[in-house]
Structure formats: structure tokens, C-alpha cells
Amino acid sequence: KIPDATIKRLSLYCKELRVLSNEGMEVVLSKDLANRLDLNPTQVRKDLSYFGKFGRRKRGYDVSELLANLSEILGITTDNKIGIFGLGNLGRALLNFKGFSVRGFYVAALFDVDPAKIGSTLFGKQCYALSDAQEIVKKEGIKIAVLAVPDGAAQDVMDVILGCGIKSILNFTQRHVVVPEDVMIRSVDFTDKLELLAYFSRSKSNG
């Protein structure tokens, strides 16, 4: 079993390889890739060794070949179908996030409880009633849920998502939601970063 930390670093390597390829670099040494990410070159080589040989010649890895290999491993090349639960301010912003399609993520359906939103189409995506989630998740092959409902509704909607058989959830609410062992949930919270920045800006201005 490959450690989560290695998978997380793979997505960092992909991000950096995309930047390198945009800059026109054709070859990269593990030590250069490591330097750009503040990592140890041995760690980079160890991570990549989990997945076999990448034809590393004396002069380094081929940028586009390594990017294609790692994208395949991360599943960036296949369509990862996403369902967005909660079509409010944040849900609508995520609908337009260009970073999804570039990484092989495809928003397949939207879910809400607001009658004014149910049945509408936004940027080509259909908004369904939460009560239809089980049928739509199955029909569309949705594997990942994005939770963007108000904090108070977080656990209830999470239970609906779990009832649809979804095992991977990206949680934007500020609530700590309970999930069974075999489900992976990752929460996005930037308020602790904001509070740290506020503390820093105050200590700066007091000179």
C-alpha cells in the first residue's frame, strides 16, 4: 500500500512538471525537482520508485513522459465524476473552477434543496433535488462529493452522500462531520491561515 503522503507529493510533482513543461524544459534531475519543492532528492527518488522505472537516464527524467506517467497513476487522465452538494455562493464558484478540468475532474451533477434552484441548468450542468441524489449518483457514475452546504446541514447531507455509496468527500463546511472507517473525507479550511495572517499583520504594524 502506497502511503498517502507519497500520493500527495505526486500531485506536487505533477504541478511542478506542468510548470516546467510550460517553461519549455524537456529534462529534469530529481535534485532539481526536489529543490523547487523544498524536498529531499532521496525522497523524490523513493516516491517515484514505488511505481517502477521511469527510464531515468544519467541526465534525468523526461519531463513530459514523467508527467504523463504520474498523471496516469493519479488518475488525472480519466474522468473523475464529481457531484456538488449545495449550489450557493461557493458551489457556484466551484462550478467555474478551471483547475478541475485540467486535472481530469468533471462536474457531473449539482444538488440542492432550494425549489428555485432545482431543475435549473447552470453552465450546462443540471441542478437536481437532494432527494434524487441516489438515482443520479448511480446513473452518472459520481465518485466524489463536494460538500458546500451551510454548516448546520453538513451532517444531514453527509448522511445522504454516504447513502449514495460515495466514499470520497471534499468538505468545505466548517463542521467536523462523522464518516465510517472506509470513507475518506478531506476538509478545506483557510480561516486558520487568515487568523495567522491577521496576527502577523498586527505584530508588523505595531513595529
Added chain:
Amino acid sequence: KIPDATIKRLSLYCKELRVLSNEGMEVVLSKDLANRLDLNPTQVRKDLSYFGKFGRRKRGYDVSELLANLSEILGITTDNKIGIFGLGNLGRALLNFKGFSVRGFYVAALFDVDPAKIGSTLFGKQCYALSDAQEIVKKEGIKIAVLAVPDGAAQDVMDVILGCGIKSILNFTQRHVVVPEDVMIRSVDFTDKLELLAYFSRSKSNG
């Protein structure tokens, strides 16, 4: 000097204390607070000791008193003025984020380069031209910038923000931007979490 890691934990303690106070808890032991956050009770006591005595009696900390003290230290009680740079999908969603006002953050001004947006008012906030940033940041006392412009414009707009004397930046772009030593930047990126979730959901379905 208090370590960043301690300040970050303070904001975790505040979050938990708010939940406790909503649940009607009046007193909390450091070991209970630690358990709720998967931390070591000694770490909690050590963090709090940086800031003096909180009247810890044998029976624990007073929830509302500790919350008020920590909020004061984090500056949650004072108005932290924010400027949002880039009034696109994400910028507009952030404008409505209820989590700002509850933590003492106040969006003071918006900045964009799109003529259709400049001069407009959204949810009571005025959108200014980026070229007026220096004057408006000073007039409004903006201390924190939120960067929500397209990736390609990230470094240019960052240079404008630094030119306004702002030292704290929350970066939502996917670009790695360069800032001087005395400036703090924190980036928000959930795509690595999304790729990990996609990898997990694929390994699950191949059962």
C-alpha cells in the same frame, strides 16, 4: 516570539471553544480540549502558558472567558480590514463568506481591472480599479489582501499589493508568487486533496 504553530493552534482552540459554548459547556479541562483536537494535553497547557494565567482552577478553564482571551490575542475582536483583489467567481463567493464577520474580518474594498466591474457596488462593497489600490488601501486601512485573480496575473497583482505596503496575503491562485522576507503569504490549494480523494475512490472501486 511566539511560534506560528502555537498561533495556528490558538485558532483551533477558538473554533472548538465556540462549539463548546454553543453546546452549553461552561468549563473545559485542557485534556478534554486536547482530546477533541487530537492533541497532547501538555501541548495545550504549554501554548496557553505563553499568554499568562487564565485563572485555571482545579476544575478547568472557563469556556467563555478563555474564548474571549484567545479572541483578543488573535485579534478576532478588532476589525481586520481585507481587500479582495479579483472580483470573479471566487472573489464574489468570498464576499459572502459568513466566516469572515464571525472572526472579526471586514471586507473593506474590492479591486479589479474589468471596466464592467469597476465602480460597481456588490453587497454594499465598492469595486475600485487596481490602479487606485494604493490610495484606497491607505484610506481604508486595509491590512490583509486576498488574491483571487487568474493565475497568469498573480505575480503582477502581487507586486501592486506589496507596493501598497500590505504585508499579509492569502493567495488563492495556483501560482507560487515571490514575496520579500518581511511579508507573510499563505496559499489555499485544495487540488492536492482532490487528487488524493480521486486516487482513493479508484482504489476503492477496484475493491
